[in-house]
Amino acid sequence: MFKIGDFSSLTQVSVKTLRWYDEMGILKPYRVDANSGYRYYSAGQISRLARIRALKNLGFSLEQVKVMLDGNIQAVQIRDMLESRRSQLVGQLQQEQEKLTLVEVWLQQIENEGGDPMSQYEILIKKVEPLTVYSKRQIVPTEDMVIQLLESVWNDIAAANVRKVGPSITIYHQVEYKERDLDVEAAMPIAAGCGLETSELPPIEKAAALVYYGSHDGLPAAYGALARWIEENNYRMEGFCRTLFLTCAETEEDPGKFVTEIQVPVVSRSEAFPCAAAVSPKA
């Protein structure tokens, strides 16, 4: 029988943590003195505590640990929990790996160029959620006509008296760069089920996004910069580029102050993530 302090120095688990495990019902003391409230632990409980620490060590939450230790649980359930934990870990590992790569690329750029260290960071990798939109897709002869397609979308929405819930988007349904006969979609996010026929823009798991300031004349250069960045950061374009007109003629008068976001779907150049091979045991 140990008092909490002794049990703590025995197991190298802090007194606070032991009290917390008591409160959570994950490790009740063997006996609690009714008068003083003192907690007394038995030697036999060291095992349970060791298990708790081992499971926590693998990154399970206390709630999960509780289930694994208390529920009269079968091997198959343990396996399921391990499986889901594994895929979680693989995902985390990939994410961390990506962050690390980004940090290291940035460091390299500082070493090499010494320029404004913030300048690069207009660009970020993000997940784009699926979006409900009203849209029109068409093959237009030249770039200029894209705006007219967009305007026709605005007109339809104004006519139907529907609220816009996001910025105008154009999607280029072609992988290569073309000057003529562009297959382009003009889309406007609206709420679903509001009269107009809607469609769903698919999510982009990983998009390289660049926010650009200034008139639309600069957009080709911005696309170029983004393409270069994608190359340098060991990604590969895969999918259709989107342009989001965050502000444009509708909300901003001065074209020099337009704000535009370019989204390019990408995948890591090193898919079949190099760690994945090293990960499986006894490989």
Add this chain to the structure above:
Amino acid sequence: MFKIGDFSSLTQVSVKTLRWYDEMGILKPYRVDANSGYRYYSAGQISRLARIRALKNLGFSLEQVKVMLDGNIQAVQIRDMLESRRSQLVGQLQQEQEKLTLVEVWLQQIENEGGDPMSQYEILIKKVEPLTVYSKRQIVPTEDMVIQLLESVWNDIAAANVRKVGPSITIYHQVEYKERDLDVEAAMPIAAGCGLETSELPPIEKAAALVYYGSHDGLPAAYGALARWIEENNYRMEGFCRTLFLTCAETEEDPGKFVTEIQVPVVSRSEAFPCAAAVSPKA
């Protein structure tokens, strides 16, 4: 000029988050109406928000992001922050990798053997903190004499009237297994500066630890099981093993209920961690 909701759908950052950034002083609205308290954002702020999101994306805290954006900060400081973030990330990656390996080994064992899925998890990898102890080191002819060495330590401590602050420990200062002439140290954690001469047990960065129940006769088998586990989990022993007598003759009468912990220092077999190579950019 956008109201918070519009700015939110424009940037895909939630209203709550924008309010939070306001409160934290990391992104103040362009204008706040004095009467209504309504927040109004300008298109120009999209850039700052994009930077915030990009830096957060790399895993920096809001506090750090604030410093990076507000302080008139030099390239060298940015570099330092990136450097420290990088080493942090490398550490995290290694840890996650290890967890993943442990999870996968466990999964494999379930596949192969289908036995009690919890049984393995008496064992965990942990860091052992340095410890201040009173100790005696000696070459003893046989295993049995180890107990006597330990008892002599107990006697010294009792004679000096000093409190013990942890379990008795024996350390085998030899790498190979020997039956005779063991170089062994018996140690007892005590507070520093209490009269007795103390020494410091070094920390163990990574120890495979097994908690064992039962009389000391079973210890050799436990050592064997631990050694096997280490092998299977792709570790390698490196350093001197410790035995912690969590309970023994002092606190427990029944030798069948003794609780003992074995600690074996280990290193990952795959030092020069396989991901490390894949990590550097443009490798």
Add this chain to the structure above:
DNA sequence: GCTTGACTCTCCAGCCACTGGAGAGAATAA
């Protein structure tokens, strides 16, 4: 039996970066 000091108790606040909700006021459309 009394004092001292070490231990233990409970309860509250804080961490991080938000999310969710309540209740009240403000803006906009019909």
Add this chain to the structure above:
DNA sequence: TTATTCTCTCCAGTGGCTGGAGAGTCAAGC
């Protein structure tokens, strides 16, 4: 003038603890 949709502020909660305050308890020495 509603009715609806914003927006505001304030509070609670997340996980897994750590730290601290203030009060009660235990064990040893006198």
